[in-house]
Amino acid sequence: LLADAWCAAFVWRKTSDPNAPQPVTEETFRRLAASPAHVPEAVRDEIVRLREQYQFFHWHLAFPEVFQVPAKGEKPESGALGWSGGFDVVLGNPPWERVKLQEQEFFAARSPEIAGAPNAAARGRLIRALEKADPVLFAAFGEARREAEGSSQLLRLSGRFPLCGRGDVNTFAVFAELNRAHIGRKGRAGFIVPSGIATDETTKWFFRDLIERGSLLSLYEFENEGFFAGVGQGHMLRFCLLTCLGETSVADGSTFLFRGARTEEIEDAERCFRLTAADIALVNPNTHTSPIFRTRRDAEITKAIYRRLPVLIEESQDEGGNAWGLGFQAMFHMANDSARFRTREQLERDGWKLSGNVFVRENARFLPLYEAKMVHQFNHRHGDYALLAPGEKGHVLPCPSAELLADSTFAAMPRYWIARSDVEERLKDDWHCEWIMGYRNVTDARASARTVVASLLPPCGVGHSMPLFFTGSVLDAPALLGTLNSFVFDYVARQKLGGLNLTYGYLSQLPAPSPAALKQEATWSRAETLGHWLETRILELVYTSIDLGPFAHDLGFTGPPFRWNIERRSRIRCELDAAFFHLYGIPRADVDYIMDTFPIVRRNDEQKYGGYRTKHLILEIYDELQRAIDTGKPFVSRLDPPPGDPRAAHGADVRRVAGGPNYAEPGNQEA
Numbered sequence: 001l002l003a004d005a006w007c008a009a010f011v012w013r014k015t016s017d018p019n020a021p022q023p024v025t026e027e028t029f030r031r032l033a034a035s036p037a038h039v040p041e042a043v044r045d046e047i048v049r050l051r052e053q054y055q056f057f058h059w060h061l062a063f064p065e066v067f068q069v070p071a072k073g074e075k076p077e078s079g080a081l082g083w084s085g086g087f088d089v090v091l092g093n094p095p096w097e098r099v100k101l102q103e104q105e106f107f108a109a110r111s112p113e114i115a116g117a118p119n120a121a122a123r124g125r126l127i128r129a130l131e132k133a134d135p136v137l138f139a140a141f142g143e144a145r146r147e148a149e150g151s152s153q154l155l156r157l158s159g160r161f162p163l164c165g166r167g168d169v170n171t172f173a174v175f176a177e178l179n180r181a182h183i184g185r186k187g188r189a190g191f192i193v194p195s196g197i198a199t200d201e202t203t204k205w206f207f208r209d210l211i212e213r214g215s216l217l218s219l220y221e222f223e224n225e226g227f228f229a230g231v232g233q234g235h236m237l238r239f240c241l242l243t244c245l246g247e248t249s250v251a252d253g254s255t256f257l258f259r260g261a262r263t264e265e266i267e268d269a270e271r272c273f274r275l276t277a278a279d280i281a282l283v284n285p286n287t288h289t290s291p292i293f294r295t296r297r298d299a300e301i302t303k304a305i306y307r308r309l310p311v312l313i314e315e316s317q318d319e320g321g322n323a324w325g326l327g328f329q330a331m332f333h334m335a336n337d338s339a340r341f342r343t344r345e346q347l348e349r350d351g352w353k354l355s356g357n358v359f360v361r362e363n364a365r366f367l368p369l370y371e372a373k374m375v376h377q378f379n380h381r382h383g384d385y386a387l388l389a390p391g392e393k394g395h396v397l398p399c400p401s402a403e404l405l406a407d408s409t410f411a412a413m414p415r416y417w418i419a420r421s422d423v424e425e426r427l428k429d430d431w432h433c434e435w436i437m438g439y440r441n442v443t444d445a446r447a448s449a450r451t452v453v454a455s456l457l458p459p460c461g462v463g464h465s466m467p468l469f470f471t472g473s474v475l476d477a478p479a480l481l482g483t484l485n486s487f488v489f490d491y492v493a494r495q496k497l498g499g500l501n502l503t504y505g506y507l508s509q510l511p512a513p514s515p516a517a518l519k520q521e522a523t524w525s526r527a528e529t530l531g532h533w534l535e536t537r538i539l540e541l542v543y544t545s546i547d548l549g550p551f552a553h554d555l556g557f558t559g560p561p562f563r564w565n566i567e568r569r570s571r572i573r574c575e576l577d578a579a580f581f582h583l584y585g586i587p588r589a590d591v592d593y594i595m596d597t598f599p600i601v602r603r604n605d606e607q608k609y610g611g612y613r614t615k616h617l618i619l620e621i622y623d624e625l626q627r628a629i630d631t632g633k634p635f636v637s638r639l640d641p642p643p644g645d646p647r648a649a650h651g652a653d654v655r656r657v658a659g660g661p662n663y664a665e666p667g668n669q670e671a
Contacts, residue, residue: 001047002032007056008047010158011150021046054151059182086184086246093192094175099155100168101148103127110137120335163206170194173203180215180244187246188217195221195240195258198290199498201505208288211277214250217243219290220272222260238498252276258292259446273299282306284496284509286315291495294597301590302495305488305511308585313508323514324480325472328504331426331462332369332418341369341416356547357411365420372440372465373397374412375455377485378541378573380548381405382455386413408545408561408650418461431470434459434550437481438466441502449600451493452502454484458547467504474554476515478538479531483512486580487618491594513583524582524628524635534579536644537572560650572643574614578621582629591622 009024021042031038050056060067060083067083103123107114111130117123130138155165155174164173172193179189198207198219210216224237231237238259245251253274257265265271273296283291283306293299314321332340344354347366352359359366374397376382381404383397394415404410427436439454442465454469456477462468471477483489489510496506518531525533535555540562543552552558581591595615596602602612628635641647 010154309511
């Protein structure tokens with residue numbers, strides 16, 4: 001009864017009704033310890049009722065031969081649990097379920113209308129309307145939500161699961177902590193859980209504790225190809241076999257396998273590798289979560305990069321840990337902020353006039369609301385809702401033709417618009433330029449050609465699927481954008497990303513040259529800084545439409561946009577990628593290997609050109625840069641005019657802005 005009362009305290013319904021049983025307090029425990037008769041019968045009955053509803057289970061009472069409760073004054077071996085002992089072996093496949101009530105699942109059979117609501121706001125209105133329309137269903141929903149919230153309270157606040165009882169709790173995580181806590185000092189626990197146990201933000205404290213205590217023996221990850229029927233297949237469902245040790249058996253490093261397809265790979269020396277706590281702290285210094293290296297070679301290449309370059313944000317450093325002055329923002333949530341959005345039909349009905357992709361009425365503006373699928377690397381006009389066929393779903397947007405992109409006045413159309421005042425309100429403390437930068441946070445390292453996709457944008461609203469990022473200096477923005485879109489940066493990201501969401505936590509722990517390094521001379525073109533060498537190329541890639549004129553002006557370029565030329569753009573991007581491979585210190589043989597880890601890029605090239613042109617061109621330019629470094633003779637682009645030269649623009653007078661790069665001199669890039 002004492003143990004039941006302790007659990008009941010976390011799920012007790014609090015009410016102002018004076019006739020309801022009073023909740024469990026410290027006084028309740030003292031009285032129960034003396035005699036159950038000292039506690040009102042109504043309180044005892046409520047404890048029993050809650051025990052039955054929530055199915056409280058007490059391991060030290062169910063297995064007294066395994067767990068010994070110490071006598072008064074003695075300290076237990078396992079202080080957090082209050083007992084000594086444990087099992088020799090814990091083996092299992094725990095449930096994988098979110099504890100929070102899933103509204104759509106609850107109403108799927110009870111009210112398809114509510115389950116099929118277009119967004120959270122609409123679903124909430126329908127649920128509130130049930131109080132009058134269907135009070136029985138409304139009460140059932142309230143009880144189910146209350147039970148889920150009660151369970152969440154116990155898991156997160158009781159102290160029973162200090163490492164995994166966090167955030168939006170999933171049962172697999174708390175079972176993992178439970179399994180480990182229930183083994184004896186010489187015991188072992190082996191269980192099947194999603195591989196996010198090693199890579200996710202909410203389980204990072206559990207994984208870090210495993211590593212730092214030497215408790216993790218092995219983690220073998222597999223993709224569900226024929227292992228479990230009736231659940232997601234392939235890389236969309238990854239699980240791992242995790243084995244951890246008791247307190248007296250400390251592992252000297254842990255054995256890992258990622259993206260396995262067959263159990264035989266556990267014996268493959270190239271596929272399996274060992275990582276120490278120091279290795280994991282090197283590549284994930286903030287979270288100490290696990291990287292997901294595909295092979296031993298990936299592990300060695302990535303660790304070498306981290307020894308040479310800092311991460312974007314290292315939280316342990318009070319000063320200098322954020323050299324780029326990086327900040328992040330999710331501007332508008334597509335569900336929670338949906339009341340702010342307007343469609344084209346709504347705005348035109350209210351008298352607004354379309355200019356480009358901005359609606360204007362007197363001095364007011366409604367700006368386009370960009371979604372992640374509308375942009376790609378160095379291209380904010382990648383997807384256009386206006387090009388959708390009638391009735392066609394917008395999961396994947398049509399790409400504008402090269403002819404449309406060659407028109408510097410062409411602007412891609414969004415699905416929604418939002419008031420400029422709302423955009424300014426969200427940005428006021430973070431950014432003051434007439435352009436912004438964002439990246440796609442939904443990605444897939446296995447099924448997408450590129451993992452990190454970042455773009456520059458004109459003034460606009462942005463949905464939460466494209467978080468914004470800001471630099472401390474406007475002049476650092478081009479180089480950071482180029483870094484994020486480089487193959488080498490993408491390669492490292494693929495060694496980290498376990499799920500489909502590129503969060504701030506993942507991004508901030510990726511390695512990049514510091515802004516200070518960009519102020520040094522380019523070793524292959526010593527007459528200019530590295531930052532300037534990168535900037536001229538990124539400017540031409542980005543500034544292809546008039547709506548990004550403010551970005552060009554902030555860099556000192558006042559000419560018209562650059563012409564959209566696919567072949568030039570391809571060559572410029574290969575020059576950038578070859579340069580970044582040098583900046584990251586990647587040997588040529590590893591450049592060759594890294595490019596082969598992008599199979600979709602390769603397949604697209606082979607279909608279009610009959611060979612892997614991107615890789616071959618990058619290697620060719622990499623060699624040219626190396627010769628320039630070795631000989632001291634400056635690298636000269638094969639493009640004529642060279643990247644960033646005004647002659648590649650649409651053709652208007654270009655004048656130099658005081659203090660800015662002298663783009664007006666054609667030979668500037670080759671000086």
